[in-house]
Amino acid sequence: xxxxxxxxxxxxxxxxxxxxxxxxxxxxxxxxxxxxxxxxxxxxxxxxxxxxxxxxxxxxxxxxxxxxxxxxxxxxx
Numbered sequence: 001x002x003x004x005x006x007x008x009x010x011x012x013x014x015x016x017x018x019x020x021x022x023x024x025x026x027x028x029x030x031x032x033x034x035x036x037x038x039x040x041x042x043x044x045x046x047x048x049x050x051x052x053x054x055x056x057x058x059x060x061x062x063x064x065x066x067x068x069x070x071x072x073x074x075x076x077x
Contacts, residue, residue, distance in 0.1 A: 006036050017069070 010029070018025055035041035054062070 006041070008033055008036050014069075 015025055018028075020028075032041070
């Protein structure tokens with residue numbers, strides 16, 4: 001079975017909180033694309049988190065981040 005290539009898509013506004021220059025952001029995005037294309041960031045390294053992978057505090061922190069950066073009323077363009 002042939003490996004599926006990963007596709008990188010950035011959600012609108014995902015870098016709104018980025019605290020760097022436009023050049024640094026462009027470099028970061030280019031590095032992410034390079035890692036995906038080279039296989040350095042490949043399917044073998046990605047797995048969904050299971051309930052027992054994190055503590056309750058870690059899950060709560062993820063939930064807080066989600067609420068902060070992904071509000072339910074957010075308009076996607």
